[in-house]
Amino acid sequence: MHLGALFIAHQVLASGSVRQTARRFQLSPSTVSTAIHHIETELAMKLIERTSGELVTLIASGRVLEGLAPLTAAIGELGQLAGHDGADTDEAWVSRIPIKIVTIERFLEVADQGSINRAARRLRLGQPQLSLQLANLEKFLGARLFERQAQGSVLTEEGRRAYQIFTTVSQAWNDLKSQADERYQRTARSLRIGSIIPTGSESWVARCLAALVSEWNLDRNNNAISLVSMTADDLREALKSGRIDVAILDSVFGLESFRHRKLLQTEMVVIAPPDSTGTGVADLVAAHPICMPSPRTGLGHAAMAFSDERAPNRRLRSRDITAADSLPVIVDLVAHHGYVSFLGRVSAMPIADKVRIVDLDEHLPMSYHVAFNHRKAAADACAVIIEAAARITSEPVAQTDSARESAA
Template sequence: MHLGALFVASHVLSSGSVRETARRFSLAASTVSASVSNLESELAIKLTKRSSGELVKLIASGKVRDALRPIMHAVEQLYEIAGERAEAFERWASRIPIKLVTIERFLEVADQGSINRAARRLQLGQPQLSLQIANLEKFVGHQLLERQAQGSTLTEKGRRVYGIFSVVSQAWNDLKSTADERYRRVARSLRIGSIIPTGAESWVARCLGALVADWNAGHSKNAISLISMTADDLREALRSGRIDVAILDSVFELESFGHRELLRTDLVAIAPPASTGQTVADLVAEHPICTPSERTGLGDAATALSRERTVSRRFRNQDIMAADSLPVIVDLVANHGYISFLGRVSALPIADRVRIVELAEHIPISYHVAFNHRKASADACAMIAAVVDKIISEPVAKTGCCRLKRLSANEGD
């Protein structure tokens, strides 16, 4: 990465605007955006995102901006040396062509007192290193090394530049070491995403809790990182590589990943405890409806079913057709007079809060686990399936619910 690109990216993190930075430094907006992207790549962290066409700074951007301040101060000091014949500071600083790796190589030459010795340590050709030092001197506008028979020594300007570059090197290495450690943690971590549990007593929450306990008891070298999100977000996160394993209610658009069915249950209606409707048609006619998004397996089945019963609806404009948080849906049903639809396995643990109403027809709902190519992901899937086996056997035994059954695991193609 170039020192000039660091200067540009730092200004974006301060101003929060690519366009303003581009205008201020007379650069193309694409050049400014590339500077930020390069910094994100170097540090293995997301600093900004686009929202409604505007740049939004993320929390990490403030820490990186602060960590870059010593480098920005060093750039000002370098300008004092090179600026005797340079243009206006900001235009000059945003175009510094010096690579950070060149700075490290200059410091190595100064420390070794010899281009030849530095080249051997850096495993570079001596002519290549000599050319890089010569280009550096040309940019600064001063001779930095005095070549002698026994080696090279720093000139007066060279000593000043050495001090400036030492600050740059230390600040950058501090930033990179943090990024490298973060990368190692991510590489070791197994990121598991799941649909949002209905509550702590739900089969999803219990499954994840048991998975963590069993995983750590086995002294796995991979740490587990858990995150819950909507089924639609889970698909996108798995495709983009932000998670390694996803527990969700449909493998729609995930057929290229490994996947297996965890369990199959049937759809039931959940209604307020004080409700009196005995059929789904009665409940739909008397209560507003909330369902998960139609982009999920559960939401698709629930929405189709509710629409079939909307002929005599009196609360049509009160419907919530895409409440993607299951805890919110449960609260709306338990406390605010709504009805919804869940898989039986999700409804049974909250039977003390809602009334479960059977459907006239059997509508199957399947839950799946999808995973990427990592061996740790496949290992986690096997453990998740084993945990689910234990969990779903309890409600079957206790409630006599014969319509909930575990299927033999089918590996995805």
């Protein structure tokens, strides 16, 4: 991390504007954005985000801004040491300081050891490499920092000023980093589980996750469980970025690069209002509005494909379908507001007392999968989820219209 980037990041968090900071320091907006990205990466936290085109500073940015205050004050003193008095033109110079934190740490080690050779051995660096870094630091600041003597290296007057400034920088940065390290350790101990959005508390997804938490805690595992629900697209991205360790999805699409196992196999059905009278899909969609998950979900993608390819009725085409990535809302629309939708049979059965379940004219298979990363805890959780799914979906369930008719 460069001192200039830290100075830029401080100004962005203080002003709340990338473009204003870029104009102030005569930099490109991309350079300013890169500085923010680097400090977010180093501190393992998100500080800003864009909402409706506007930059929004997040709650965590306030604490980071306070932590950067002594650091940026020290950077200003460093500018004075280099002959800059803090005017606007000199602020632009400060924002471009290329000195890295690691170089500062090495300078402090040489000063503490009183010898480049001893410092190099402790840092496990070659002496020529360390000498070159110190020479470049002196060249940039325009001041000699060490007097090389027979018994070692002694700080000059400018070197003693630099030592005080760099000590403040190092302490402030290490304070910020230690907080990030604590957050990382807490995150590393947590097992993050993501799932498609359950239809409700009675759904097999919700019951699988509840069984996982219960069994996991009974076994007194060291990893705490953290749960989140989102769409299949978001789950794949979260798994790829490492934000979650395990994902329950309603599609195998995009899982080629992950370890994954099939959770269960089912088929798509129509869910209709309890008082509906249509006997087939065409009748139901002609008489009722449709609401289903968006194509960002595995279920929504399969339903859209069925609508476009198999049904000539205009109501089944995408432009006539209301998308809602919330299964509880969809179920309520069907149960109480006269809509129809599509679900996997295994998800529809637990809500058979709220909606009417109608088979499609042709078999349309759906499969659910669980994907996980390299962590052993993730594989262990995956095994518990698979066992819970098998147990829950083998329980007696309500009958569909066609099953009732066959029984009659």
